Amino acid sequence: MLRCLPTFRARAARAMSTTPSLVQIEKKDNYAIVRLSRAPVNSLNMELLQAIDEAVQSLEQDKNIKGMILSSTNPKIFSAGLDITEMYQPKTKRLREFWRAFQNTYLRLYTTPLATVAAIEGHSPAGGCLLAMCCDSRVMSLGGPLIGLNETKLGIVAPFWMRDVMVNTIGHRETEKMLGLGLQVNALRGKEIGLIDEAVPVEQVHSVAEKLLLEWLSIPSSARKLTKAMMRDETAQKLRSRLDEDRSNFVDFCETDKVQSALAGYLAALKKKAEAKAAK
Numbered sequence: 001m002l003r004c005l006p007t008f009r010a011r012a013a014r015a016m017s018t019t020p021s022l023v024q025i026e027k028k029d030n031y032a033i034v035r036l037s038r039a040p041v042n043s044l045n046m047e048l049l050q051a052i053d054e055a056v057q058s059l060e061q062d063k064n065i066k067g068m069i070l071s072s073t074n075p076k077i078f079s080a081g082l083d084i085t086e087m088y089q090p091k092t093k094r095l096r097e098f099w100r101a102f103q104n105t106y107l108r109l110y111t112t113p114l115a116t117v118a119a120i121e122g123h124s125p126a127g128g129c130l131l132a133m134c135c136d137s138r139v140m141s142l143g144g145p146l147i148g149l150n151e152t153k154l155g156i157v158a159p160f161w162m163r164d165v166m167v168n169t170i171g172h173r174e175t176e177k178m179l180g181l182g183l184q185v186n187a188l189r190g191k192e193i194g195l196i197d198e199a200v201p202v203e204q205v206h207s208v209a210e211k212l213l214l215e216w217l218s219i220p221s222s223a224r225k226l227t228k229a230m231m232r233d234e235t236a237q238k239l240r241s242r243l244d245e246d247r248s249n250f251v252d253f254c255e256t257d258k259v260q261s262a263l264a265g266y267l268a269a270l271k272k273k274a275e276a277k278a279a280k
């Protein structure tokens, strides 16, 4: 048995070196930094969504960990939102499972008793914006990066729970404009409308995120957790009571010719843009 151990260790090490982790977790004293790490743009496929859900769950179970900073290994992109290739020409079974993973990740992150801060150095459209809005606070870098729910621009409609989280963050009228027009805004504008809490130069994003997290963690823990639950449970419960219906709506909607042709057009435009960039 003892002689088997090095072989087992070597195999495990080899497996780790060949299977890059989709989410990197770095533990500090009483909090962790969770970095999304799916090249090139952290688009949220089913496996990444599940990895985020599992990461948050494992931190919730660690009695030394009280909070987390959600971030990206790519300083240019926080997350490109849902992986459009999951929705384009899908297999129905996988599409249902994919949406279930999205629902679960949202519910986990929005209602986690951990204190959470999003450190947004790069772009954060659609599902990326949702992940950020699920956190208790958001810090974003000044300059180029944009954040927002741009679904209408793709010819798709965000589900009611993405809308609800945005309404809870920036209010009804700003959501009506952001969502209806598919707007994405920079950090300064984000701060004006309450989507972003701190807009800072990129090199300060992490230190300010830590400062905000420590502020949340300075509140007596049970009071902070109960207040978070009081603020968020009703919104989460609305989806929990309609999980199957929401999943069916998504699958039916996604499989329509109209949505499929909108997604085809959008993917082609992304590809063309990437090719033009590569040709430069």
Ligand SMILES: CCCCC/C=C\C/C=C\C=C\CC(=O)SCCNC(=O)CCNC(=O)[C@H](O)C(C)(C)COP(=O)(O)OP(=O)(O)OC[C@H]1O[C@@H](n2cnc3c(N)ncnc32)[C@H](O)[C@@H]1OP(=O)(O)O
Pocket: 040, 041, 043, 044, 076, 077, 079, 080, 081, 082, 083, 084, 085, 123, 125, 126, 127, 128, 150, 151, 154, 156, 157, 158, 159, 249, 250, 253, 254, 270, 271, 273, 274, 275, 277
């Ligand atoms: C009425 C009932 C309603 C029920 C509910 C129904 C439906 C709800 C449906 C959906 C909800 C969706 C939420 C979403 O999240 S949709 C996703 C929206 N995301 C985007 O629009 C972002 C698109 N990407 C970009 O804008 C840029 O890529 C980005 C700014 C993120 C980065 O730009 P950069 O120049 O650095 O990189 P690119 O060259 O553009 O991209 C590199 C590479 O990555 C591919 N890619 C980019 N984004 C995605 C994506 N979201 N999914 C899949 N792939 C993506 C891109 O095509 C390039 O690929 P390649 O050419 O190098 O192979």
